[in-house]
Amino acid sequence: MRWFVFIILGWCCTVLQTMLFVPRLLALRPFHADLRPDLFVLMALLVALVARGEEAFIAGWVIGMVADLTDPGSQRLGAMALMLALCSYAICRMRPVLVYERPATQIVLAAAMVLAVRPVQLMIVSWHSSAASVGFGLLVEQTLGDALYTAVLAWPFLWVTARLATHRGRLTERS
Amino acid sequence: MFRRRQASRMTRFVIAFLVVMAMSLLLLDRSGAVAAQCRRLAQHVFTPGQQWSREAMIAVRNRAPDLRPITDEQKQLEQMRLWLHESRATVAQQAARIADLERSQKAMQQILGQLPEYPIQVLPARILSHSYVGTGGGFRVAAGKSQGIREGQHVLYRYISRGRTSGVRDGQAVVTGMGVVGLVAHADTDFSEVRLVTSPECRLSARIVHWDRGEGKWVAAPEVGRLTGAGDGQAMIMELVRSNVDVAPGDYVVTYSAGIGIADSMILGEVTAVEPGEGGLTHRITVRPRVDWNMLDEVYVLTPRGRQAK
Numbered sequence: 440m441r442w443f444v445f446i447i448l449g450w451c452c453t454v455l456q457t458m459l460f461v462p463r464l465l466a467l468r469p470f471h472a473d474l475r476p477d478l479f480v481l482m483a484l485l486v487a488l489v490a491r492g493e494e495a496f497i498a499g500w501v502i503g504m505v506a507d508l509t510d511p512g513s514q515r516l517g518a519m520a521l522m523l524a525l526c527s528y529a530i531c532r533m534r535p536v537l538v539y540e541r542p543a544t545q546i547v548l549a550a551a552m553v554l555a556v557r558p559v560q561l562m563i564v565s566w567h568s569s570a571a572s573v574g575f576g577l578l579v580e581q582t583l584g585d586a587l588y589t590a591v592l593a594w595p596f597l598w599v600t601a602r603l604a605t606h607r608g609r610l611t612e613r614s
Numbered sequence: 615m616f617r618r619r620q621a622s623r624m625t626r627f628v629i630a631f632l633v634v635m636a637m638s639l640l641l642l643d644r645s646g647a648v649a650a651q652c653r654r655l656a657q658h659v660f661t662p663g664q665q666w667s668r669e670a671m672i673a674v675r676n677r678a679p680d681l682r683p684i685t686d687e688q689k690q691l692e693q694m695r696l697w698l699h700e701s702r703a704t705v706a707q708q709a710a711r712i713a714d715l716e717r718s719q720k721a722m723q724q725i726l727g728q729l730p731e732y733p734i735q736v737l738p739a740r741i742l743s744h745s746y747v748g749t750g751g752g753f754r755v756a757a758g759k760s761q762g763i764r765e766g767q768h769v770l771y772r773y774i775s776r777g778r779t780s781g782v783r784d785g786q787a788v789v790t791g792m793g794v795v796g797l798v799a800h801a802d803t804d805f806s807e808v809r810l811v812t813s814p815e816c817r818l819s820a821r822i823v824h825w826d827r828g829e830g831k832w833v834a835a836p837e838v839g840r841l842t843g844a845g846d847g848q849a850m851i852m853e854l855v856r857s858n859v860d861v862a863p864g865d866y867v868v869t870y871s872a873g874i875g876i877a878d879s880m881i882l883g884e885v886t887a888v889e890p891g892e893g894g895l896t897h898r899i900t901v902r903p904r905v906d907w908n909m910l911d912e913v914y915v916l917t918p919r920g921r922q923a924k
Contacts, residue, residue: 454663517640
């Protein structure tokens with residue numbers, strides 16, 4: 440893992456996430472919710488697939504903290520940091536039983552991470568928000584849409600970033 | 615072995631610290647003050663990149679065609695926007711035109727404000743007919759061979775549509791934009807007879823105006839000469855100009871008001887030839903009128919201010 444490249448990639452992903460995937464640009468609105476992919480989840484997935492368990496936990500925590508810092512909806516920090524750190528560590532531990540070089544696996548993992556992270560994130564936002572709580576239907580709609588959008592982008596994202604952030608350009612590189 | 619174990623211990627400590635820190639932030643920071651402070655610090659890291667990407671997106675969006683489906687409401691808004699854009703351009707043009715007209719109006723008001731002090735007013739008139747001609751002897755007859763008109767004879771008098779009832783009097787100057795046409799020879803009740811400057815009976819005091827290269831402007835010579843029609847209907851002869859006066863073809867001949875009672879410095883014609891006069895003491899200057907006699911239609915009579923024209 441090239442950590443310097445990883446930091447640059449993380450910075451670029453943060454900028455893209457906060458600028459590109461906003462309503463009226465690349466965010467989709469098929470129903471009532473603005474659907475957008477989660478590049479932070481994809482970055483955490485990349486780390487989980489190429490780094491050791493402790494490194495994946497720390498990197499996931501940092502990525503999640505950045506996600507908390509740049510998300511104007513969340514009034515408190517720490518939720519995404521914990522969730523992404525745990526998810527990264529869990530996927531890192533599951534690597535021996537996963538054929539994660541396959542695009543299908545990457546797509547499923549990305550969708551699963553979003554499905555694990557996004558409901559918690561939305562519930563915390565709803566809990567701390569002074570406005571009316573998020574409806575269950577909207578929460579499901581938002582979570583499924585984001586998971587689908589993120590899963591679609593997972594394989595091209597990992598294909599590019601793995602070539603930039605790893606020494607041999609493949610996800611199979613791990614200690 | 616010891617180093618690996620120490621690193622592993624350090625890593626676990628860091629992981630534990632991160633977990634505690636995240637839980638503390640999540641549970642203890644109820645007011646969100648720490649989060650706000652951290653966000654302010656994070657802005658220094660991400661804001662420059664966000665600004666660059668925003669500018670890049672705007673540039674791309676301005677150049678790229680819009681592929682999104684357009685609704686009827688958006689079409690109407692787009693048409694309205696185009697209409698407003700065109701209207702704004704039209705309004706700007708009209709505003710500029712109005713400003714020009716206002717400037718012209720102010721200039722006209724200044725001129726009109728000065729006119730009452732000017733002793734001469736301009737009375738427009740029309741040439742009545744081309745059929746009144748004159749013979750070499752100065753008789754005015756209607757056109758036609760039966761009246762004695764022959765080829766080679768020249769027009770020396772014209773009639774205009776203004777007479778005494780309009781304030782026209784004998785001796786007043788008749789002009790066009792090109793110069794002096796002639797003088798009113800006889801003002802009747804409703805029309806007047808104009809003696810053209812090419813008539814031998816028309817005698818005017820005139821001066822030479824030449825281009826002074828040193829001063830870079832037209833300068834009138836102080837000497838006053840006498841301008842008389844040559845009788846050929848084409849030219850005038852200027853005499854009594856002393857031979858030491860510098861005259862050359864291309865100079866202009868203008869009126870001298872003290873002699874004929876009309877406005878000063880009105881163009882009579884252009885010098886075409888300069889010859890020594892009788893005795894060599896004066897010039898004999900041939901002057902070609904600037905007025906095109908064949909195109910005469912509307913002329914202006916210079917009448918003293920105060921005589922009301924009908």
